[in-house]
Amino acid sequence: MILPITLYGDPVLRKVAEDIDLKYEGLSELIENMFESMYNAEGVGLAAPQVGLSIRIFVVDLSPLEKDEPSLAGFRKAFINAKILERSGDEELMEEGCLSIPGIHEEVYRKNFIRIQYLEPDGTPRDETYTGYTARVLQHEYDHLDGVMFTDHCSPLRKRLLKRRLTEISKGITNASYRVKVPKM
Ligand code: NI
Numbered sequence: 001m002i003l004p005i006t007l008y009g010d011p012v013l014r015k016v017a018e019d020i021d022l023k024y025e026g027l028s029e030l031i032e033n034m035f036e037s038m039y040n041a042e043g044v045g046l047a048a049p050q051v052g053l054s055i056r057i058f059v060v061d062l063s064p065l066e067k068d069e070p071s072l073a074g075f076r077k078a079f080i081n082a083k084i085l086e087r088s089g090d091e092e093l094m095e096e097g098c099l100s101i102p103g104i105h106e107e108v109y110r111k112n113f114i115r116i117q118y119l120e121p122d123g124t125p126r127d128e129t130y131t132g133y134t135a136r137v138l139q140h141e142y143d144h145l146d147g148v149m150f151t152d153h154c155s156p157l158r159k160r161l162l163k164r165r166l167t168e169i170s171k172g173i174t175n176a177s178y179r180v181k182v183p184k185m
Contacts, residue, residue, distance in 0.1 A: 002179065003037045003051040008101045009170025010052075010183040014147040017047075017054045019081045022123050024055070031078045031121055034059045041178040043099045045137050047144030050100050052181060056081050058141035062134060069133065082118035084142055089113035089131070096140060096150045101169060102176035104162065108153045110136045 006012055020027070030053075038046035038059060047058035062075040089112035097105045114135045117127045130138055140150055151162055168174075172182035 001033045001036065002040045003033050004179040004181040005037065005041060005046075005099045005176070006050050006052050006181050007169055007172065007174065007183060008098075008149065008151075008166055010100075010181065012049050012052055012054055013100060013144070013149065015049065015054045016147055017049055017056045017145040020055045020057065022080070022119065022121075028121060031057065031059060034078075035061065035076075037178075038099070041099045041176075045141040046099060047141045049144050049147075056145045058082070058144065060137055060141060062137065065133065072134070075134070078121050079116070079138070079141070080119040080121060082116055082138075082142060082145070084114050084116050084139070086115040087111040087113070087139070092132075092136070094133075094136060096136070098140070098150050099176075099178070101149065101151065101166070102174040102180070104151065104165060104169075106151060106154050106158060106162070108150050110139050110153075114138060116142075 034046050034051060037051060044062055044064060045058060045060045048055045057080055059078045062072040066073040091109045092112050093107050093109050095105050096108045112135060113131050115129045116138060119125055170183050
């Protein structure tokens, strides 16, 4: 089932999300719905607050980037109760976008290396390290669990220039090709 994507300005995107119990009712269905909603919107990552749920789950599928980076073939994962334990390496600047902020793309600095612990949906604990673009996407999605949007990382000048557009998005003025949920005023 395709779920509507919460737009910038919805308070759920600003909350610190809660860890979940693996017995969370409908967990596997929710994860499948998140993947389906993400594919429908042509995204590579989606966090639970973006479908209105303040819980610590995000899904990522980087296989569309396989052409540029063959090691990403089949990279399709759900991250439950993730914790980033380390961020290090160089700060790299790269353009990002977000399904909750349709039409806006801005360059953001992120650390090049992360170590992340999480549970797979079947409860298997993982402790992994990632670099480069994968580390970037995981940090972007992880930010959503802490109420952080990628535009928060922009310079004060860029933020000022984006303000009007962000206000419009929060009123539902977007040309998103997927179903969105407009924040209640
Ligand atoms: Ni996002």
